[in-house]
Amino acid sequence: MKVPVGFFQVLWSFVSFLPYFFLLFTLGLLKGAIIGPVVIGIIVISNSAVIIGLWPAHFIWTFYCVLRTKRLGPVLKMVVVVALPVPLILWPIVGIVGSLLGGIGFGFFAPLFATFEAVGENVADKCYHCFVDGCLSTIRGSWTAVQDFTDFCFHSYFSYMDELSEKVPEDEKPVDIRLSKLPSCFLASLIGVPVDVSLITAVALWKSPYMLYQGWKRLLEDLVGREGPFLETVCVPFAGLAILLWPLAVVGAVIAAVISSFFLGLYAGVIVHQEDSLLMGLAYIVSVVSLFDEYVNDLLYLSEGSCLPRPRYRRNMNPNQVKKNGQSNDTNRCRQGLFRLQLEKLLSILSLNFIVCVPLIQVWDWLFKSCEVNGRILLRDGLIDIMDIEECIVKGNCKKLGIKLPAWSIVQCLLASAKSNSSGLVISDDLELTKSNSPREKMFEWFIGPLLIMKEQIKQLQLDDKEETCLRELIMLGKNENPEDWDDSHFLSSDNVRKAQLQAIIRRLQGIVASMSRVPTFRRRFRNLVKMLYIEALQTGASANHIGEIPKSRYNTDSLVRSGDKEGRDETVMYYQQTRKNMTL
Known part of the structure; x- marks a missing residue:
């Protein structure tokens, strides 16, 4: 425009x-x-x-x-x-x-x-x-x-x-902790909670008018000059909404500071245990208030450092991290643009189009789409059957489908990324996930870091096509505890070190998937995926003898379509109708 x-x-x-x-x-x-x-x-x-x-x-x-x-x-x-x-x-x-x-x-x-x-x-x-x-x-x-x-x-x-x-x-x-340290740890926490909660709350309340003023000042300047979030027409209503809702953001920041101060005070007991000194814990109680004040000053473009005392609370603490003469020597950080980034983050949340969430949603959608495609292939090849799906739907035991199917889908991504010499993970033809463009959520970083390491490990192993095919069967059907577990398999290599490396990658990957399965969204979406696989098995006649034994009143495809959330129902209905149409043709 x-x-x-x-x-x-x-x-x-x-x-x-x-x-x-x-x-x-x-x-x-x-x-x-x-x-x-x-x-x-x-x-x-x-x-x-x-x-x-x-x-x-x-x-x-x-x-x-x-x-x-x-x-x-x-x-x-x-x-x-x-x-x-x-x-x-x-x-x-x-x-x-x-x-x-x-x-x-x-x-x-x-x-x-x-x-x-x-x-x-x-x-x-x-x-x-x-x-x-x-x-x-x-x-x-x-x-x-x-x-x-x-x-x-x-x-x-x-x-x-x-x-x-x-x-x-x-x-x-x-x-474990030593029993002799417990009294001093409890004493430090009992002192730290009321002291830090009261002082950090006072600092947050004292600085909240500055935060309110700085936010409104920046937003109004952008509004008049049509800069920042007001530059694009589609963002103007949300940027205007941010002006009205900015006081709520300030209130939220103060509440967050009060809540976090409680845990900061409790952490004084941890300092006492780690440093084996009650004095170090008391010093931390004073220092953490100064650290909080310095962080707020950096955020609001106020004077650098903090005027509050910051005693040494660790024995091996860098001297440059201790405050001297009211000035901080460890705040050599980039201050320009910090507050603007906070505003842009808030505006993105208000618009429900948070830029960081877009790739996270894409990655999440890719994972379930990949599981759907691979589930059909594994169902066709007999590596999963109707009994596995029945056990997941009826009994809720989805250990094989819920862990091994996503693990194999991610392994395929790692194999493709290793072959393409990608610096990240190739999750589609036009999307490569790297550390620079990956979502910034801390939980996601815990997943993406190990996956990048495993990709490099797989790249060094240089698996051929036959080994990849055998690896799929071993992930879905075999045990991966010891190299001897693969002796009766079709895995060509007799190198136990190579087997142990692959088994370690598989075990670690299954552990990552197990952690992901605890996310409530994963469980809901995976249930919808299993229902689609069940319909696929019914329509293609997979395991026909076993299917004939299933009472229709107990496993009705229409009831499966009706269950689940709207997104899952719509996807299931569309896929069911398309499958029925294809079979009719």
Whole structure:
């Protein structure tokens, strides 16, 4: 678009923008007021029922797994058992209050944002979509949120606890603390929590007016000059919305500071244990306030460093990290553009088009699409059968499909990336995932880093086509604990070192997939994938003898199509109809 130049052009652009914006804002508020109570009721009532209903099981199973685990030493286990009742008793309160706040935020802001999205450049019939968008989709989204939360409480939590109670390798030492250090650790935490919470809260409140002023100043400057987020027409409504909602961002930042200060105060006990000194823990309590103040100053373009004292709280601490004469020598960092990046991040969230989430969604979609394609191939080749699908759908035992199928799909990606000499992971013909363009979420970085390492390891092994074919069978059907497990397989190489390297890659990859399976979204989408594979098996006549034994009333494809979330239902219906059409032809 042509950016207006001159005072009168800028003034006219600003004046003409205001009525347009306030009409959309009023309509969005009205839709939020109507849809919000419905969404709040769905989320709060459903989540509360899940929390209260599962609370006895969570309480008992948590104690059982902690007492059974070998990962914790006796002293630390005793401390955890004594402290466990507090978070377990608080969990229903925190869960219900969190559901209430989440329901308010989603039920109110989702229709508001959808109203602004309806006036995008690529939207036809804008007037109709301004009134309709964000109504039914928000209600469906609330049910999806309830389903994901239920999956977390039913599946993910128990999976984490089961992993805690599993057997540990003989060479792994349990984590423990010395009993003689406990009094000083508790004392440091008891002092640190009230001191740090009060001081960090005071600093956050003192600096909040500066944050409010700096944010509004930057946004208004961009609005008048049509720069930054106001440069593109599609971003203008959301940037204007950010001006009104910026106080909420400031309030959120203060609340986040208060919550984090509690854990920062507790960490003083960890410092005491690590440094074996109560004085070091007390020094940390004072230093962390100075560190927080310095970070806020950097964020708000205030004076560098902090005037608060920062004593040494680690024995091997770099002298340059200690404050001297009220100045900080370890803040040689890039300050230009920092606050603008924070604003742009907020604006991206407000537009529901957060730039970091786009590749994450693409990667997530690629994984399930790859599992769908590979699932059909494995079903055709007999490496998975109708019994595996039946066990996953009916009994909920998806260990083979839920772990091995995604693992094989990722292995194929690693093989293709290694052959193409890519610096990252080739997940499609036009998309290569590298460290520079990958999502910035910390959890995703924990996954992408090991995958890049495994790709380089596979590249060095230089597998041929026959080995790759055999590797697929070994991942889906074989055991991968020892090199001798592959002796009866068709794997050509007799090199035990080579076998051990591949088995280590497979085990590590299956561990990564097991961690991914605990994400509630994974479980919901994978259920829809299994339903499509089941329909595929029925339509292609896979394992016909076994299928004939399945009662139709128990395994009805129409009931499978009706279950699941809307996205999964639509995909299942379309695929089912297309499959039926192809068979008819």
